[in-house]
Amino acid sequence: MAIERYNPRVAEPKWRDAWDAAKLFQTDNSDPRPKYYVLEMFPYPSGRIHMGHVRNYTLGDVLARYKRSTGFNVLHPFGWDAFGLPAENAARDKNVNPREWTYSNIETMKGQLKTLGFSWDWTREFASCDPSYYKHQQKLFLDFWQHGLVERRAAKVNWDPVDMTVLANEQVIDGKGWRSGALVEQRDLTQWFFKITSMSQELLDGLDTLERWPDKVKLMQSNWIGRSDGLAFEFGLVGAPAGFEKLPVFTTRADTMYGPTFAAISPDHPLATELAKKNPEVVAFIEKCHQLGTSLAEIETAEKMGFDTGIKVTHPADPTWTLPLFIANFVLMDYGTGAIIGCPAHDQRDLDFARKYDLPVIDVFKPLDSDASVGDVAFVPPKTETVRYVQWGGEPTVQTCQEAMERSLALFEEAGWGQRKVQYRLRDWLISRQRYWGCPIPVIHCDACGAVPVPADQLPVELPADVTFDRPGNPLDHHPTWKHTACPKCGRQARRDTDTMDTFVDSSWYFARFTDPWNASEPTTLSVVDGSTGWLPVAQYIGGIEHAILHLLYSRFFVRAMKKTGHLNVVEEPFEGLFTQGMVVHETYKGPDGWVTPAEIKISDADGKRTASLLADGSPVEIGGIEKMSKSKKNVVDPDDIIETYGADTARWFMLSDSPPERDVIWTEAGADAAHRFLQRIWRLVAEAADALRSAEGKGADDEAIAKAAHRALKSVGEDIEKLAFNKAVARLYELVNVLAAPLGTAAETGKASAALREAVDFLIAMVAPMMPHLAEECWAAIGGTEMIAARPWPQYDPAWLVDNDVTLPIQVNGKKRGDLTISRDADQSAVEAATLALDFVQKALEGRQPKKVIVVPQRIVNVVG
RNA sequence: GCGGGCGUGGCGGAAUUGGUAGACGCAAGGGACUUAAAAUCCCUCGAUCUUUGAUCGUACGGGUUCGAUUCCCGUCGCCCGCACCA
Numbered sequence: 039m040a041i042e043r044y045n046p047r048v049a050e051p052k053w054r055d056a057w058d059a060a061k062l063f064q065t066d067n068s069d070p071r072p073k074y075y076v077l078e079m080f081p082y083p084s085g086r087i088h089m090g091h092v093r094n095y096t097l098g099d100v101l102a103r104y105k106r107s108t109g110f111n112v113l114h115p116f117g118w119d120a121f122g123l124p125a126e127n128a129a130r131d132k133n134v135n136p137r138e139w140t141y142s143n144i145e146t147m148k149g150q151l152k153t154l155g156f157s158w159d160w161t162r163e164f165a166s167c168d169p170s171y172y173k174h175q176q177k178l179f180l181d182f183w184q185h186g187l188v189e190r191r192a193a194k195v196n197w198d199p200v201d202m203t204v205l206a207n208e209q210v211i212d213g214k215g216w217r218s219g220a221l222v223e224q225r226d227l228t229q230w231f232f233k234i235t236s237m238s239q240e241l242l243d244g245l246d247t248l249e250r251w252p253d254k255v256k257l258m259q260s261n262w263i264g265r266s267d268g269l270a271f272e273f274g275l276v277g278a279p280a281g282f283e284k285l286p287v288f289t290t291r292a293d294t295m296y297g298p299t300f301a302a303i304s305p306d307h308p309l310a311t312e313l314a315k316k317n318p319e320v321v322a323f324i325e326k327c328h329q330l331g332t333s334l335a336e337i338e339t340a341e342k343m344g345f346d347t348g349i350k351v352t353h354p355a356d357p358t359w360t361l362p363l364f365i366a367n368f369v370l371m372d373y374g375t376g377a378i379i380g381c382p383a384h385d386q387r388d389l390d391f392a393r394k395y396d397l398p399v400i401d402v403f404k405p406l407d408s409d410a411s412v413g414d415v416a417f418v419p420p421k422t423e424t425v426r427y428v429q430w431g432g433e434p435t436v437q438t439c440q441e442a443m444e445r446s447l448a449l450f451e452e453a454g455w456g457q458r459k460v461q462y463r464l465r466d467w468l469i470s471r472q473r474y475w476g477c478p479i480p481v482i483h484c485d486a487c488g489a490v491p492v493p494a495d496q497l498p499v500e501l502p503a504d505v506t507f508d509r510p511g512n513p514l515d516h517h518p519t520w521k522h523t524a525c526p527k528c529g530r531q532a533r534r535d536t537d538t539m540d541t542f543v544d545s546s547w548y549f550a551r552f553t554d555p556w557n558a559s560e561p562t563t564l565s566v567v568d569g570s571t572g573w574l575p576v577a578q579y580i581g582g583i584e585h586a587i588l589h590l591l592y593s594r595f596f597v598r599a600m601k602k603t604g605h606l607n608v609v610e611e612p613f614e615g616l617f618t619q620g621m622v623v624h625e626t627y628k629g630p631d632g633w634v635t636p637a638e639i640k641i642s643d644a645d646g647k648r649t650a651s652l653l654a655d656g657s658p659v660e661i662g663g664i665e666k667m668s669k670s671k672k673n674v675v676d677p678d679d680i681i682e683t684y685g686a687d688t689a690r691w692f693m694l695s696d697s698p699p700e701r702d703v704i705w706t707e708a709g710a711d712a713a714h715r716f717l718q719r720i721w722r723l724v725a726e727a728a729d730a731l732r733s734a735e736g737k738g739a740d741d742e743a744i745a746k747a748a749h750r751a752l753k754s755v756g757e758d759i760e761k762l763a764f765n766k767a768v769a770r771l772y773e774l775v776n777v778l779a780a781p782l783g784t785a786a787e788t789g790k791a792s793a794a795l796r797e798a799v800d801f802l803i804a805m806v807a808p809m810m811p812h813l814a815e816e817c818w819a820a821i822g823g824t825e826m827i828a829a830r831p832w833p834q835y836d837p838a839w840l841v842d843n844d845v846t847l848p849i850q851v852n853g854k855k856r857g858d859l860t861i862s863r864d865a866d867q868s869a870v871e872a873a874t875l876a877l878d879f880v881q882k883a884l885e886g887r888q889p890k891k892v893i894v895v896p897q898r899i900v901n902v903v904g
Numbered sequence: 905g906c907g908g909g910c911g912u913g914g915c916g917g918a919a920u921u922g923g924u925a926g927a928c929g930c931a932a933g934g935g936a937c938u939u940a941a942a943a944u945c946c947c948u949c950g951a952u953c954u955u956u957g958a959u960c961g962u963a964c965g966g967g968u969u970c971g972a973u974u975c976c977c978g979u980c981g982c983c984c985g986c987a988c989c990a
Contacts, residue, residue: 258986262985701917
């Protein structure tokens, strides 16, 4: 009997329609079963999906389908991170409306994604640019403001001269804008901030509760928050301008307080600014500092520069001890107090500075085994190292730096010279953007009343539709009428805030909105958002490592802020489990005229030598490195092409095979072929034996080998999926199919299938279902299934099949494997030992010696030492 | 510079966390079926040697252990994050 090849183009749409018609993936908030919220990071609607999306959503979909089959009420929603600069760039370059451009992209991408068979609840879909979404975001902003979590203040901000907007510190990479790559300038502007620093410690402490987050991400966040413990004290000032009596300083090395030889302030320090008013030399020096770039290379090569102010500072422990005060280029204004205590012997920067300006160097402590003084390399041992303190308010003392710091802190606190202080690297989150395509900041500026919140009943403050992009700057500001309005307080003419929010705000709470996107009056519905009847935290969040800091930290802040403002009940952390998947990478190809796409070439492989040539004219192509898919390198494959050629299931299967999901996966044509071959193989084996399988009993022990293989595969595949170890689950499925291939062939020939075989095929289809859902439905229907496999429960394995009556133990002699011993599982230690020693290869390996010792690890191994 | 991670066949990767190294897949080679091809099926596939077997082998060098890819110390190489953070 000839069986037709499986045709995904026919089968896949058929099953998707069936799922839709049955509303299988629509989630009911009131369903009493245990809840499981699986979420993939929502995408920016850039125009078309790429293979990275396919991988991300496949991982999430396998989990969602699996969890659904194991009895959970699964929430698996989808939406769009739809505000952002590309829409404005498209508007400017192609003369389209950003809104239309965005929604049209969404339509296109939605169409593409639908063909992949992801089990999303589309009824909950929204885009962050929907007024029905950002209305609530504006409400959150106002509530945060009311609760002291928002602040408007003048600040030195990062200005991107190309994108014509300010950037958050996190969006400045090596001194350049993260999108434009333009050199960022410093400007003084009045801007809106979320006071994320008010939660530094909570955000740090919360990391310890995130057991299912990668350590790497937690570490990155911890470093980013950057807590340091130290001493806060004040220098007295001698000869400083009026109003500057004291100079507050922070140091993490309280133990070096007896070794400073200078003090320094930042060029941006208020005292420096004050001095500049009277002294043109100071002005010149500060200007020189500002001219120095902030790029990586520039910082590394930057000379230490100082300007001696002539002012003296007095040491807190001894007012007669004075030090010179410098303005120094390496002191940052936005960390600590913008002033430092310079202890050259134990800080390389201070030492470089001291050597340049001929300042004294005082050794505070020395190594135990040397009396040498510091030369050009500062002595900075680990804090746990024991050293000899020679410059130490008293007798020389041998102790660790840690101990010395503790003693010093205690001394300074007791004497009233300073206090312990905790300092964080984290800065407040600047959210104002001078852009059009973002959520408007719902504030009205009135000359009489100041910044006034837009009343709740006037939300949303909607973006105007009629905007132009023919000149640089903010279209909202240019708009002829939009910003003019009445002050809600006094009714006089006032102006709307023309800034929009950083788009990271949009993605900081969308996961909460998905729990009830229909609530028109409130951002969240408290009965379903979290707590015993609600969804949050997200049980498994899946996305790229590139969001390790920004998006995830902001979301963690938002959850805390939403709880404070009554928009959440109990939840502390948004994402209970986090999984960061790797990229999809591909070989690159370089032809005579530059990079060429994989579709344009042909690869031949003879005896392991791979060569490539252009399809068009056969000219040779150089096979380059494996890199992240990018348009510039042309090493992209289009998901549409893959689906057209192989179908969605093959693409999904490939994404799960071979590479562990947290690592990069290399997309290859051969791999895609192999995935497709396996899909066809399953179909052929099942379809050819379908008649036999249909008439077989559903459960049975009539073929031990098959039953064992099936139950074992079922157990390990379930466990692997729970661990998101999809590559291992895939390997187990290959193994199972290898076992079933021959019996299925026989069944097809004889028309008879054992009950065990039928059960094994049931298991196989159930296990394949989360990964290749369309194929699973087709197979299930072929062997007589009536309800859809997507609606059926995950089968139960029988533990009885997991144990063998006999075990085969590897036998080692002196640590080297010499053979195997098959023995009853219940055999006790002495029986195993006796049987081992009786083996001829053991005797031979012992060469007549008496065994000194026999180590029997039950069910594992035997090692004879002789 | 600081912090973190990784290193296993030609390739992607397994190895029950101290117990048979190389599962599974790819690539390659050989064979069967076929007029032929495709598809499918079967076999081989870490290295070396004196090849019914043995020795070596998880970046390199040591160590702990009956036993180490796994733990410890050192070296080399690669990757990631942060970076004048006091």
